[in-house]
Amino acid sequence: MASKKRRRSRASKPGRLSRWLVRLGLLALLGGVVLAGYMVYLDVQLRERLDSRQYQLPARVFARPLVLRNGMVMRPDELEAEFAALNYTENAEFSEPGQWTREGMDYRVWRRDFVHPDGREPAAQVSFRLRNDEISNLRDESGERLEKFRLDAANIGTLLGGGDDRNPVRFDDIPPLLANTLIAVEDQDFLNHFGVSPRGIARAMVANIKAGHVVQGGSTITQQLVKNIFFDHEPSLWRKFNEALMAILMELHYDKGYILQEYINEVWLGQQGSRAIYGFGLASEFYFQKPLDTLEPQDIALLVGLAKGASYYNPWHNPERSLERRNTVLELMAEQDLLSPEELERYQAESLGVATAGESAQNPYPAFTERLMEELRPYYSYEELRTAGLRVYTTLAPSVQKLSEDAVSNGAETLEQDRGIQADSLQAATVVLENGTGNVLAMVGDRRPHYPGFNRALEARRQIGSLIKPAVYLTALERPFDYSLITPIEDAPIRIEGDNGDVWMPQNFDKRAHGQIPLYLGxxxxxxxxxxxxxLDLGLENVQQTMRRLGVQADLPRVPSMLLGAAELTPFEVSGMYQTIANGGENVELRTLVAVANAEGERVQFFRPRSNRGVDPVPAYLLRYAMEQVMREGTGRSAYRRLPGSVPFAGKTGTTNDYRDSWFAGFSPGVTAVVWLGRDDNKRTSLTGATGALKIWTEIMRQLPHRHGRVQPPRGVEFKSVNKRGQYMNPEYCRGGMEFPFSYETKLEPAPECRGRDRWRWFRDFFGGDRDQQEAAPREEMTPGWGIDPDEQQRRRERERREQELQQQLRRDDRMQQVPQVEDEPLELPPGEDERYQEEQRRAEEERRILEERRRRNEELRRSRGEGAPVEEAQPWPPDEEDQWP
Structure with a gap:
């Protein structure tokens, strides 16, 4: 029995084993079917996600591109500041785009490829000479002459903070050294495995066992990409299983180049508040303020090292730890023959080289960006600006913005120290504009320029003090039959009682009345x-209307004190008002926005400047002339201690009651700038416009290029010499006086001492016409524009007068020849006319001799003075004054 049982037992074991094998096979088949189905499901999820995936990107903001032109005014320091904003490097080898070099005053620049709103411009080289602050000899790399050459535009930030942010790059734009370094550090088998690397897993296990803790992971680049796209970072076996399956599927559908490109764009490399920094493209700008393709090997090593843990190796918070990690990556690069031993030693000795945290802000120009958002809001929704990846092209000039920021920050601190003002109590704002276009070149809303708080340039409404006075005088000059620059006006006490019993009694800064003075001197x-x-004589409503035509739309109080500055405007509004004066009366709408393109760089919308003629050019020019005298002899004259005397600056100081606000607004032929200084609590600063805001304004203008030479008057303006009584001094009969511009419609009383004795007027009328009428006729060669010196005008008028005398003599000779004559007989005149004719000839010759002697002495005097100014009698100026209004 026992043996039978043993035989049955032996017979049953193979049967049970086979049944188990069948069961296992069925289970394996079922598992394979389930796994296959699951992989199909994962495959669908993977392909749908990757094929339809679009990055949600905030709008990227670009500065205006610098356009180089022959004849363009440009200082070397400003030009090189523009290169710095573009992160161009000076390199004598001149080996790749994004570099510049200089030999003496000869420059060569290699522009990067860039997509402008009107199309892509490829990388290209240009050379030019910068001599006497002017660009010349502009040529391309083949030597062909160019009229202009546009550089690429600096990326100055993104709009709307928070969320994921990245700057995606294409595979062709990835630096080879970055790709090779990533493979060397993260996945050395990347080019050979199929998504999962058993050898990499084994290598990581050995390294971890030797270290006694986890020092190396076994995930491939493909697995890390899957994890970044589909999963969170919580460790679990199920997540690792899914990562492996999806990594295999990804390798089946996509090539290695695409996988590496997506990893480079997807890896998390830092955090700035609620803003997450993804991808090497954005990380390059965030940490180094450079495009990815311009990074040095040590910079690439730092970014690759951050992929292991951006918070742990943060170069700002943990610089020593970050430096150690970077040098470890450099060693791995050398082991993979990506660096030579000499290069390894040199790059490891370099500092981290990261930008400051403030410079890496998502929005480094908060004041400018706030105005930009106002202009964008009517055309684009919040969601479009936050996610559509728009490319926004602006007017900001990085070099002008930088010097404005420095002038405001350093100027406020210096004033506090020099004048004993409480530290950090002063606040400031400035706006810098391009006159002809209305482009906002720079805007600063806080003495801490990168602080995204209260924007005083746009939001601080403060009383403007004497900045309103040009509008009063312009209103008068628009009435040429009643007022000119030398019309006498009364500087005498005034008392006005209001309906509520309040009494308004303004007074001058020096507490004195000066009696009758010429209009311009007021x-x-x-x-x-x-x-x-x-x-008050002109009417408050008329002055208000003038302010409207100058571009000011804010509410203005209709009270007498408005005439002295009891009106509240922002620095931005003031800049628009003064830019209209600088433009000769043409009001160009201020703007920060130029164009918007979609994420691919295709142009979506272009915003052109809008303008209208607010003021006639003639009174605008007369006002400008008076404002130039403010800078030469008035409250703004201290600026010329640091500014070039050959540039016709014009401006006005402003100081409000109890020295609460210090203002200066002024312009050159090309640029307008407005500066405000004060305290947020509206307390006393002890600064006038001249002792406060003017100093910062001068520092800004000192560093900008300007056109030299006087401004040419428009048609309808002529310069005439007048005496102290405002009477016209005809230069044909007397010398001296002061030369002023006048409207042709203004009638001047001739000075009695300059009328002269004209006994032979009938003779000149008969032979040469009425000289006075000829001189009074409008000269057709006078055309609107800039750049003609009034001194040159005086010399031209002198030449015209001499030419007229010569023409009169020629006509006289011609008429003598036309008198009927008998051949071989002398000319016979009526009795007595022979002696009269000879006397006239003698007097004409004497007049020519006197005029020639006068011209010679005048030329000698000008040469001795080293200038071309006409001879003038010295005119005394009243004592200097400030312009506080009570």
């Missing part, structure tokens, strides 16, 4: 009494 010396009387 503006130059900023006399309150003269301005108030003039404004």
């Amino acid at each position: 503006l130059v010396k900023s006399h309150n009494l003269a301005t108030a009387r003039l404004g």
Whole structure:
């Protein structure tokens, strides 16, 4: 029995084993079917996600591109500041785009490829000479002459903070050294495995066992990409299983180049508040303020090292740890023959070289960006600006913005130290504009320029003090039959009682009345009494209308004190008002926005400047002339200690009651700038416009290029010499006086001492016409524009007068020849006319001799003075004054 049982037992074991094998086979088949189905499911998820995936990108903002032109005014330091903003490097080898070199004053620049709103411009080289602050000899790399050459535009940040942010790059734009370094550090079998690397897993296990803790992971680059796209970072076996399956599927559908490109764009490399920094493209700008293709090997090593743990190796918070990690990556690069031993030693000795945290802000120009958002809002929704990846092209000039920021920050601190003001109590704002286009070149809303708080340039409404006075004088100059620059006005006490019993009694800064003064001097010396009387004579409503035509849309109080600055405007609004004056009366709408393109760089919308003629050019020019005298002899004259005297700056100081606000607004032929200084609590600063804001304004203007030479008057303006009584001094009969511009419609009383004795007028009328009428006729060669020196005008008028005398003599000779004559007989004149003709000839010759002697002495005097100014009698100026209004 026992043996039978043993035989049955032996017979049953193979049967049970086979049944188990069948069961296992069925289970394996079922598992394979389930796994296959699951992989099909994962495959569908993977392909749908990757094929339809679009990055949600905030709008990227670009500065205006610098356009180099022959004849363009440009200083070397400004040009090189533009290169710095573009992160161009000076390199004598000149080996790749993004570099510049200089030999003496000869420059060569290699522009990067860039997509402008009007199309892509490829990388290209240009050479030019910068001599006497002017660009010349502009040529391309083949030597062909160019009229202009546009550089690429600097990326100055993104709009709307928070969320994921990245700057995707294409595979062709990835530096080879970055790709090879990533493979060497993260996945050395990347080019050979199928998504999962058993050898890499084994290598990581050995390294971890030797270290006694986890020092190396076994995930491939493909697995890390899957994890970044589909999963969170919580460790689990199920997640690792799914990573492996999806990595295999990804390798089946996509090539290695695409996988590496997506990993480079997807890896997390830092955090800035609620803003997450993804991808090497954005990380390059975030940490180094450079495009990815310009990074040095040590920079690439730092970014690759951050992929292991951006928070742990943060170069700002943990610089020593970050430096150690970077040098470890450099060693791995050398082991893979990506660096030579000499290069390894050199790059490991370099500092981290990261930008400051403030420079790496998502929005480094908060004041400018706030205005930009206002202009974008009517056309694009919040969601479009946050996710559509728009490319926004602006007017900001990085070099002008930088010097404005430095001038405001350093100027406020210096004033506090020099004048004993409480530290950090002063605040400031400035706006810098391009006159002809209305482009906002720079805007600073806080003495800490990168602080995204209260924007005083746009939001701080403060009383403007004497900045309103040009509008009063412009209103008068628009009435040429009643007012000119030398019309006498009264600077005398004034008392006005309001309906509520309040009494308004303004006074001058020096507490004195100056009696009757010429109109222009009331503006130059900023006399309150003269301005108030003039404004009341003109009418408050008329002055308000002038402000409207100058571009000011804010509410203005219709009270007498408005004439002296009791109106609240922002620095941005003031800049628009003064830019209209600088433009000769043409009001160009201020703008920060130029164009918007979609994520691919295709142009979507272009925004052109809008303008209208607010003021006639003739009174605008007369006002400008008076404002130039403010800078030469008035409250703004201290600026010329640091500014070139050959540039016709014009401007106005402003100081409000109890020294609460210090203002200066002024312009050159090309640029307008406005500066405000004050305290947020509106307390006393002890600064006037001249002792505060003017200093910062001068520092800004000192560093900008400007056109030299006087401004040419428009048609309808002529310069005439007048005496102290405002009477016309005809240069044909007397010397001296002061030369002023006048409207052709203005009638001047001739000075009695300059009328001269003209006994032979009938003779000149008969032979040469009425000289006075000829001189009074409009000269057709006078055309609107800039750049003609009034001194040159005086010399031209002198040449014209001599030419007229010569023409009169020629006509006289011609007429003598036309008198009927008998051959071989002498000319016979009526009795007595022979002696009269000879006397006339003698007097004409004497007049020519006197005029020639006068011209010679005048030329000698000008040469001795080293200038071309006409001879003038010295004119005394009243004592200097400030322009506080009570």
